[in-house]
Amino acid sequence: MVTRFLAVLLTVASVALPAPHRARWREEALAVLLEVRGGRRWRYAVDTVVKVPLLAWQYGRTELAGGPARWPSTVAGAGLLGTPLLLVGAVAAAPVIGEEAAEFFFLLAPCGMLPAVAVWAWRWAAGRGGGAVRFVAAALLAVFAGTGPIAAGALSAAVDLPVVAVVGSVVPGGWLIATNLIALRHGRQPVALSALGVTAGTALVGLLSGLQLSILSAGTSGLASALGALSFLLLVPTYPAWSAWAGIRLLFRTGVGGAVR
Structure with missing residues (x-):
């Protein structure tokens, strides 16, 4: 149940990311969250979701500078x-x-x-x-x-x-x-x-x-x-x-x- 909830949470949060990066980010973020237990898992989850806009900005900046x-x-x-x-x-x-x-x-x-x-x-x-x-x-x-x-x-x-x-x-x-x-x-x-x-x-x-x-x-x-x-x-x-x-x-x-x- 917890795993499913986290997967849904990460899926919703990943919408802010460029499409090519969403699936890999969800997999890696979920793997990290499943490795920790207790209150730390939820702190990590909040931290991960809060940082999504910053990560999306970084992806956009990198692709704009290095892309076609x-x-x-x-x-x-x-x-x-x-x-x-x-x-x-x-x-x-x-x-x-x-x-x-x-x-x-x-x-x-x-x-x-x-x-x-x-x-x-x-x-x-x-x-x-x-x-x-x-x-x-x-x-x-x-x-x-x-x-x-x-x-x-x-x-x-x-x-x-x-x-x-x-x-x-x-x-x-x-x-x-x-x-x-x-x-x-x-x-x-x-x-x-x-x-x-x-x-x-x-x-x-x-x-x-x-x-x-x-x-x-x-x-x-x-x-x-x-x-x-x-x-x-x-x-x-x-x-x-x-x-x-x-x-x-x-x-x-x-x-x-x-x-x-």
């Missing part, structure tokens, strides 16, 4: 928040601006991921020791995953290899799937957000690859059109929802969001 700058996450969040506006706007304005213009803006919408991909790729490269090879790989990933079919289409036209555009069209959705699965595995974001990201990434892969396949081969136009239509229906509700949610987390959380870790 906040402005990259802010830029990444703003880019993600702009994505659903462009996506929904392209669909809604299609009768006014025409199908070709609407399709152009629709394909441009994934470019809102560019800042998020760039921040994620840079930190990935820096976290593994940096070096020219890693940073070049990070730059290529940022360009191809962050601009949708634009970079892949330009490279395909430059080298006269249409298959490059097909392969490149998979990269944005693939990045979205991979990063959300990684964030889910490490507990960096809610399960619902990860599910939205994986679903949106799958739909993005289907839509962009379907468009490229229909251009590449007339024989696959029927299958590609069906794939594109189904992916479109799945993408319209999930991609804006993921972008808005992830963008808000990046803008307003004190730490770095899972999308750019």
